[in-house]
Amino acid sequence: MSPVLAITAGALFAAGTYLIMQRLLTRIVIGLGLIGHGANLLLLGSGGPPGAAPFTDQAGQAMSDPLPQALVLTAIVITFGTTAFLMALAYRSHALTLSDAVEDDQEDRRISEANRRSAA
């Protein structure tokens, strides 16, 4: 894998990670999309050096590995499905609560608060 590809993938992961550690679903979806792109680059890079498009009638030329490409193609489609679903969640969340923020778990918060009070 070329260093450029590896560093690009790393940058996409970093940006995506930064975005998903937040509360707004829109940002989380964008972050997941970036991480998905990064993962696809890793898959692509795992196929070795680039060559011609993998068609059978290009015998003789150095050809790109078709298997990672098949995997990436599947990943793109799955990411698409995930993104669409999460956006629908954001839509519904906004319709119900007028915000697409992911709130803290109320029950967990309650236990945590109760502890803080008893410690104080």
Next chain:
Amino acid sequence: MNVSLLTILSAYLAAAILIGVAPTRFRRSTIATAAAVMVGTLVWVLDQAGSVVNGDVHIETLRWIPSLSVAFELRIDALAITFISLISGVGLGIVAFSGAYMRTKPRFNRFLSLIVMFAGAMIGLSATDNVFGLFVFWELTTITSYLLVGFDDEKAGSRSAALQAVLTTGLGGLALLGGLVLLAQAAGTASLAGIVASPPTGIVATVGLSLALVGAFTKSAQAPFHFWLPGAMAAPTPASAYLHSATMVKAGILLLLRLAPGFNTASIWTPVVVSVGLATMVIGAWRALRQTDLKLLLAYGTVSQLGFMTALVGFGSPAMLHAALAVLISHALFKSALFLTVGAIDSTAGTRDIRKLSGVGLQHPLLALTGALAAASMAGIAPLLGFVTKEAAFAALIDAQKWAPLAIIAASSAATAAYSLKFWWGAFATKPQSPEHAGGDPAPLRTIRTLIAAPLILASAGVVLGLAPGIVDRLVYAFAPGAKLVLWPGWKAALAVSATVVVLGVIMHIKRESIDRAQQRFVGGRLSRISADEAYQWTIVALNRVADRITGVVQHGSLPLYLAVILTAVIAAPMVAFGFAGGVPTLPTGPFSLPEAGMALLVVAPALAALRVSSRMVAVLLLGAVGYAMAGIFVLYGAPDLALTLLLVETVVIAIFAFVLSRLPRHFEIMVWRIRSAVRAAVAVGVGGFVAAAALLASGQRNPGPSPSAAYRDLAPAAGGKNIVNVILTDFRALDTLGEITVIATAAIGVAALISGFRTPVEEAE
């Protein structure tokens, strides 16, 4: 007749299910079903007993998880036969009694189903040889006991007693599992008989044995775990008679009896088991004397007698084991009879409080006779089985010259005789000082007659077997050869002990008021502050408090914080592995390509820009820009299919976003973060750096050699396609593609459900 025990166990399971689902009005049929299973077991036992008393052992095996040597290995020997006859014999009495006793309970079938289920589990427990099978049956009895103790689940007292019982014995069960695993590992076999045949030694075996002992002590209510048994009296009286006196609480003794032949020489065995047993015997007898509730008196009496058996097993010699099993049999008979007697008294008088009961003996002379026979057996009066077996224990102790334990046991036995008298006197005597006859709704006389039948038969068994102790002796002798059980031992020291014990007991009963005052004074002292029950309560409260603390810290409810912790772990754990692996990894050296670098820049720049923008739409467009640039990289890497697909997908995604964003605020709201953005940036850079480094290191380790994809390339023409990627998706890995389509379809259904077909809260309010 050649019926396997496995068949019988299946019959119990089937009967329990049938009875459980039967409608309430089929009460007679359910009783008949339960009784039939127990009678069948009794017949089977009689058939087997003939060869078993001659030392034969029948083995049945049903493999379950062979790789972990988990199996149902049943080993039908004298001990198993003894237990199975007690379980089915006493069980038959319990079933007959319950039908009349619980005649007004609407959930009778549920009760009966649990009783049958328990009986099956207990039979399995007494015959199983595989340590894991033993644990499974052991826990099954714990669970059925829990459900029976908490049977009156509308009462808070029943529920907390059930919880206490299941926590105590459940904890012991876990200790037992740990102990059995260690013992099995040390011995190299999961067979109990195998472990005992060549007992392992060393630290692992000692720890394993200690844990197994803890399990046995909790189950058999030995100090300091004895407190759950009196609490378990919240169960309906027939269940108390069955589980908490005759059978289940003997499971610990059973385990001790099974382990004793192999481990009685282990350094911890005799000191620990004997002292625990003696302490329990004294505590139980002391407390039994103080009870005014007949059922609680019997419960503490059971604790005391279990301590007696434990102490005998602790000495471990064949004569002592012989005596222990004999005591166990007689105790099962007289104690179940006594519990059922209390149940009958409760039904007729509406109370079981000694201070309120008066004149029951005159009203129901047959019931008084039943109580007298059973109580006399408990007190150890000739010619009852209780006398014969206690006599055997005294004789074994005298032969072994264990004078101090003999003195403790004799003193406790005197107390036993005293509380036996107190029981009978309290239950049946006509007392002048009784101010009131607790009303309630006395059962009709016909029902009382039915109620008397079962305890009378059980108590009479004590008489018959006492007069003809040879029957019990043949079984017990086949388990452990000891002195023969005889009704008339001759003028020996043991007889003197027996007589002294009874006389002392009578004196204690006559002097009960001064003894009571002495106990009162003692209880006022410091010693009484130490209560196992309070220790239990304190432990539960402390446990809940600690659990709350830990939950509050580790489960604070913030998803971003969870993610930060998880991702940090993801980075840190492999780093540690890298560190330990050592060596300098080889990095790949690929040719630098200018177009690739350019496209990479086009990918990274909008991605980084998306971090800071405040407009939702701009952020989404930047994501689209990353996608289009990615398509460029795909083209450079000879993947035109990917590029086309990605362009299409990105366009659709932007369209979806545009639709959703039209409802959402234009700008991102300012949120209060629980993690500062510096921390988030650090974690993000860590993850990114880790991914890049891992990718480089991994591709540096790439094996040269034929690519696995070569096969796809060569076979593609045969599959009828030129585009190898397409052929892979639609032919070679078509099932993957099917799964992928399923995911998309599911997501589509989810999206449709989320977008349409719901009412907003505003509409609902209208």
